[in-house]
Amino acid sequence: MEHDFWHQRWRNNEIGFHEIEGSYLLKSYFESLELSSAPRIFVPLCGKTRDIAWLLDRGVEVVANELNENAVIALFSELDVEPIVKPHGVFTQYSAPKLCVFVGDFFALNSVDIGALDGVYDRAAIVALPQSLRDKYTAHLLHITNYAQQLLVTFDYDQSLLAGPPFSVTADEVQRHYSAYYTVKQLYRDRIDGGFKGQKKVFDAVYLLQK
Numbered sequence: 571m572e573h574d575f576w577h578q579r580w581r582n583n584e585i586g587f588h589e590i591e592g593s594y595l596l597k598s599y600f601e602s603l604e605l606s607s608a609p610r611i612f613v614p615l616c617g618k619t620r621d622i623a624w625l626l627d628r629g630v631e632v633v634a635n636e637l638n639e640n641a642v643i644a645l646f647s648e649l650d651v652e653p654i655v656k657p658h659g660v661f662t663q664y665s666a667p668k669l670c671v672f673v674g675d676f677f678a679l680n681s682v683d684i685g686a687l688d689g690v691y692d693r694a695a696i697v698a699l700p701q702s703l704r705d706k707y708t709a710h711l712l713h714i715t716n717y718a719q720q721l722l723v724t725f726d727y728d729q730s731l732l733a734g735p736p737f738s739v740t741a742d743e744v745q746r747h748y749s750a751y752y753t754v755k756q757l758y759r760d761r762i763d764g765g766f767k768g769q770k771k772v773f774d775a776v777y778l779l780q781k
C-alpha cells in the first residue's frame with residue numbers, strides 16, 4: 571500500500587485493526603516461543619498496539635517499527651512513558667527503557683538498526699501488505715532479523731469477496747514464504763465470530779516459525 575493510504579487511515583482514525591486490549595492470541599501463544607530470561611523481540615508495522623505494553627510487562631525488550639509518527643506518539647502516550655526522540659538515519663527514533671521504535675519505512679530498516687533479536691512478533695503486519703509487496707516484506711524481514719524465530723498472526727478468507735487490507739494470507743502462502751528457513755507450525759486457526767467487513771467466513775491463525 572502507498573504510505574499515504576496509511577497516513578490517511580491514522581489521520582481519520584480508521585484503525586479498526588487496533589485491539590484495545592491487545593491480542594488474545596499473543597497472550598495465548600507467546601509461551602510457544604523459546605526465549606531467554608531477558609528476550610528482545612521485534613514488532614514490525616506496530617501501529618500503537620497494546621501488545622507492546624503486554625510484552626514490556628513480561629520483561630521483554632521491544633524494538634519496533636511504524637510508518638506513522640502520530641501512531642507512535644499515541645503508543646508512548648498510552649504507555650504513559652515520555653520517549654527520547656532523535657533522528658536515526660532516515661528514521662525518527664522514539665525510545666525509553668526497554669523500548670525503541672523506528673518511525674519510517676520498514677523497507678529502509680537494516681539489521682544494524684534492529685540489533686540482535688530473540689524473536690519476531692508479526693500481528694497484522696504481513697496481512698497489511700498487498701500480494702505484490704509480501705515477497706519483498708518476508709525477504710526483508712528474514713534478512714534484517716537474521717532469521718529469528720517468529721510468532722505470526724494472520725487472517726485468511728476468500729480474497730475474491732473482499733479487498734484488503736487486511737489481506738488474506740493462507741497457510742499455503744505462509745509455507746511458501748517461510749518453509750525454506752523454518753519449520754512452520756500452525757498453532758491455531760479458527761473462525762472469527764461475526765467475521766469482518768461484512769464477510770462472515772474469516773479465520774485468524776497463529777504460526778510458530780522456528781529453525
Ligand SMILES: C[S@@+](CC[C@H](N)C(=O)[O-])C[C@H]1O[C@@H](n2cnc3c(N)ncnc32)[C@H](O)[C@@H]1O
Nearest residue numbers: 576587615616617619636637675676693694698
Ligand atoms: C494493520 S496495521 C497493524 C498495526 C499493529 N501491528 C496492530 O496489530 O495493531 C498496519 C500498520 O503498518 C503500518 N505500515 C504500513 N506500511 C508500512 C511500512 N512500509 N513501514 C512501516 N509501517 C508501515 C501502518 O501505518 C499501520 O499502522
